[in-house]
Amino acid sequence: MKYVDEFRNGDQARAIAQRIQKLVAALGVPKDRPLQFMEVCGGHTHSIFRYGLSQFLPEEIEFIHGPGCPVCVLPMGVVDDCIAIAEQPNVIFTTFGDAMRVPGSKKSLLQAKAEGRDVRMVYSPLDALQLAKQHPEKEVVFFGLGFETTMPSTAMTVQQAAKEGVKNFSLFCNHITIIPTIKAMLDSPDMRLDGFLGPGHVSMIIGAAPYEFIARDYQRPLVIAGFEPLDILQSVYMLVKQLLEGRCEIENQYERIVPREGNRVALGAIAEVFELREFFEWRGMGSIDHSGVRIREKYAQFDTERKFELPRQKIADPDAAQCGEVVTGVIKPEQCKLFGKACTPQTPIGALMVSTEGACAAHYHYGQVEIPLSEVGA
Amino acid sequence: MMCLGIPGQIIEITDAERQLALVEVSGVKREVNVACVVEPDQPVESCIGYWVLVHVGFAMSRIDEEEAAKTLAILQELGEVQEELDAMQASQEALTEGQKP
Numbered sequence A: 001m002k003y004v005d006e007f008r009n010g011d012q013a014r015a016i017a018q019r020i021q022k023l024v025a026a027l028g029v030p031k032d033r034p035l036q037f038m039e040v041c042g043g044h045t046h047s048i049f050r051y052g053l054s055q056f057l058p059e060e061i062e063f064i065h066g067p068g069c070p071v072c073v074l075p076m077g078v079v080d081d082c083i084a085i086a087e088q089p090n091v092i093f094t095t096f097g098d099a100m101r102v103p104g105s106k107k108s109l110l111q112a113k114a115e116g117r118d119v120r121m122v123y124s125p126l127d128a129l130q131l132a133k134q135h136p137e138k139e140v141v142f143f144g145l146g147f148e149t150t151m152p153s154t155a156m157t158v159q160q161a162a163k164e165g166v167k168n169f170s171l172f173c174n175h176i177t178i179i180p181t182i183k184a185m186l187d188s189p190d191m192r193l194d195g196f197l198g199p200g201h202v203s204m205i206i207g208a209a210p211y212e213f214i215a216r217d218y219q220r221p222l223v224i225a226g227f228e229p230l231d232i233l234q235s236v237y238m239l240v241k242q243l244l245e246g247r248c249e250i251e252n253q254y255e256r257i258v259p260r261e262g263n264r265v266a267l268g269a270i271a272e273v274f275e276l277r278e279f280f281e282w283r284g285m286g287s288i289d290h291s292g293v294r295i296r297e298k299y300a301q302f303d304t305e306r307k308f309e310l311p312r313q314k315i316a317d318p319d320a321a322q323c324g325e326v327v328t329g330v331i332k333p334e335q336c337k338l339f340g341k342a343c344t345p346q347t348p349i350g351a352l353m354v355s356t357e358g359a360c361a362a363h364y365h366y367g368q369v370e371i372p373l374s375e376v377g378a
Numbered sequence B: 001m002m003c004l005g006i007p008g009q010i011i012e013i014t015d016a017e018r019q020l021a022l023v024e025v026s027g028v029k030r031e032v033n034v035a036c037v038v039e040p041d042q043p044v045e046s047c048i049g050y051w052v053l054v055h056v057g058f059a060m061s062r063i064d065e066e067e068a069a070k071t072l073a074i075l076q077e078l079g080e081v082q083e084e085l086d087a088m089q090a091s092q093e094a095l096t097e098g099q100k101p
């Protein structure tokens, strides 16, 4: 696969690129210490690679691909928990398709399905609820994951289940929340980021205000960005401009979708159904305080964790895997010892190689690295 | 890809009580929840005709028609439109799996 060759507005992209170039020159960025901007959202990672946006940027600017791909940061132990649930008698286990191929310590959900477990890919948690109503004799579990973009959908599905008195539906809640995650990265001793591209659709839910601490307490700029190539380039321009002018602010490039105050209804549903966990385990990043949510007592009967006995094992990634360093921007994907060798999209070892939103899979498919022909599509 | 969503147009309310509506996404009709895009103090019906961004079965945000067309074109290029539609289709099959026709 290659880039989307010449996207519409290629000229506009080059024009923005020139303006960025000018700012970078004025800023006097040393070539051996490029500006590093992290895109927190996997959707941005996907667009950056698909459109080859790095080629529009001067050498002095680098994208660091953040942890924003929810399946990529799932610890192996959680995948094992999913499989343990799916292996119970009488269970229909439902999930978004993205999670099917993530390796657990022994197998993936896809393999569990091949072994005859009732694992079904659904498009929406509403479909899982529907399935529960159609099969009152079964326990239907929905595997909920993702940041604030998908959180309202599971919250509202749980509310709906409660309203309708559905007894055989539960949510295995593995949602993660963006703000503590960004904070953990800012607190990391390895941190040397110069700014952030803020996630567009998470921000559509939470608004712009929750990011203020990044500018105030950490003196880093953040620009909430859309997903189109021009959005991303424009946002990079806005970041560099802030640096040049000595400003650190939370700006919103994606105003057409992101209201400053977020979505009231969605935030209401989240607050009603979920509460913060003390900590949540991330693949490759360890445990991050308050970075996950669980179901409140009020909705306990829809909580898979309370309905089922779960193994809850901590499973370390294979020693050679360097997913944690990749996800925090310490190394580039192709610097991982397993990249393109033991770990490929066909035989993923880390989840970053599973989803096209994951940095490793994106590098593998679209990166400029040379990949031996024998391994392509093998 | 769950974080990008896909634009569609609300064409009909199917269940006002549960705030469900039929949304047409790239020629395919799918029932989605519209609670997040109905204006406060307005009946659900008021959102018929809205263009919205649909995430995993929920309309999460209003967008204007021109923006919707642009976004669709981009998602088409990224190969995401077909992926979304396939996911919807697969879900439909998941709902009927194991049932005798």
Ligand code: SF4
Pocket: A320, A321, A322, A323, A324, A326, A333, A336, A337, A338, A339, A340, A343, A349, A350, A351, A352, A353, A360
């Ligand atoms: S190449 Fe594989 S093991 Fe290495 S960081 Fe990427 S996903 Fe992890």
